[in-house]
Amino acid sequence: MNPERLKHIFDRFRLGEPLQLELARGGKIHETFLARTSRGWFVIQELKPPFNHLTALDAYAVTAHLIGAGFPAPEIFLTDRREPFYSDASGVYRVMRRMPGHVRETLTSPSMAFEAGIMTGRLHSVLKDIDYVPQFHLEGFHDPAFLVQKLLDTARKDPPKATPVAGFIERFRQEVPKYLPSKELPKRPIHGDLKVSNFLWDQEGRPCALLDFDTFMLGAYPVEMADAFRSWCGKKDGPEGRRFDQSLFDAAWRGYRETAPSWTREETAALLHALPLIFLELGVRYLIDYFEETFFSWDPSRYSSRSEHNLHRMTRQWALFDEILSKRTVLEEVLNLRRAL
Template identity: 25%
Template sequence: MQSSKNIAEVVSHFKCAADVGSQKAYGSGHINDTFLLKNVQPSGPDYLLQRINHRIFTNVEKLTDNMRRVTEHLKNKIKEHGYGDPLKEVMTLIPTDSTRFFYKDSSGDYWRMFYFLSDTKSYDVVKTEKQAYEGGKAFGKFQAMLCDIPAGEIFEVIPDFHNIQKRLQHLDEAVANDHLGRVASVKNELDIVAKYAASMQYFQQPEQVATLPKRVIHNDTKFNNVLLDKNDEAQCVIDLETVMDGYVAYDFGDAIRTIINTTTEDEADLSKIQLNMPLFNAYVKGYLKEASKFLTDAEVNSLMKGALLLPYMQAVRFLTDHINGDKYFKIKFEGHNLQRARAQFQLVKMLDANAAAMHNTILNEMDIYKTAQY
């Protein structure tokens, strides 16, 4: 926990009325540190203060400009189309006293602030079909509202973020270095990596590169990055630091990764990892309700490829970090990243066994929306 003195110094540079003494850690993110601060005025909005992990997000100025541009675009879309209240449905950055939207403190740490969206909730594990459907709608609508930003105009915050060839290269480098001597204990996991490696490079195939459009997407669509209101209806998509160009299937795949799993992403008992098909079906319905308006046939055909790739890629990333000494993801105990990797590999196996049927569900649902549009 940051000291109140340090938090007070940071907060003093933002145009807000935060009660520094009310700070408490908030959320379950792996990368940044987030604190909830109450407003000194009881009727005023509360705040989220985040310390940005600048070892990962190395260009904080460009990152912040991305977030500012995207949130403004989303707010304008909501206003234009009468979707609802832009202050509730989009995160709002708070400026500093220098009119920037981030602050660098004397220790070299970077900070940003948002208004806290009250009466909302997020879920690490999806419980109901309604939650899954609303999550699908939220991410589908998010993509639809951003699809008119041309590719290439948003700064690439983390180069090759979803390039599996690069992720596999990083794993190979970690294995070759093995500076903590952990490789000998992960031979089974490395065999799984090798088994699927070729098929997971679908999005790097020349035919797909030529056919699939790059779009501005979220790139981190874990279900807990959707805020639902008190009625479990989607209100806002959050955690926008990885918004940049990519394939829509990446967002679809990461959402399915966290929605379809019957347990948590770091489940130690692999027998508990099963596929909740009703939740998958509900998410597909919600997603295509919004995304069917702009998706090409090639993109629709790629969605299930994304659903296979993202848990595989996440497993590769967890395994790489474990071998390297847990430098990227926060861990709660020794071996946590390895446990995460094993759980994600198990999920890949389950998805692979059911991929054909799941792809047909997507196509059938897309046909329903196509028919309704004509």
């Protein structure tokens, strides 16, 4: 984002003169800046495709609803035309108030997982009353069957690149259908991407705000929570290797149930299948981007290409998928499903 464009954005959102500006690190998709003016600290984002002005409209509607209910979400600002975004030939931009707290990439204790569950339960309880239909739709998001077909179609167009990963493609083709829900689950307003880094945390290890409502949608609670548990409980490489931390799962589920709306028995049972499926879904998305190299960011200091980084991410999802299958009995006990299944 060049200085002239930044100045234009400052003017359109009436932020005042910039006193400090820095590029935010760590985002996988959007380009994000932190800006300080006489009015305080702001977050300026350039939305990257496929996200667009409809994404900004949805995020504004849901955050306004949450803030009105006392839930900690970032205030999104309006332009001089009373719109929650500014767009021109160069892209789509928005401005939010910078929230206190810091970003974490992992949960390190059951107490943190419990608190994340508490906040997510509150989120679902507040969102169930929102009177708004999302306008933006991210193609294939939380639609594993669609993604597998897209993977197969994409691979056929690039045989040289497909050959080294043919075994992974075939395994996705075989495994995904086994975990698809047998019947339609209730659709409810959900966040869509409750990964650890979308929470802000205080110094005591408690979440103090929730960020990134670009995937706000009507979806199933079991899918939402499976994706959350994937991030919260799926430990990265370390002394114990790749693993799904059962103690974090137990604590997070207990916290969530304290504040969440009631689930049907069928929804709780569906979570048992959604957990392995969510690792498959993300693995497919990484493998698609192995071919396309357009969606996820990558770390050039660690990998030779975006494709290589996506392959690493994809193989990690397989490792966690295999582990989650080995823990089915334990998960049934945590979910209190042993007598029902």
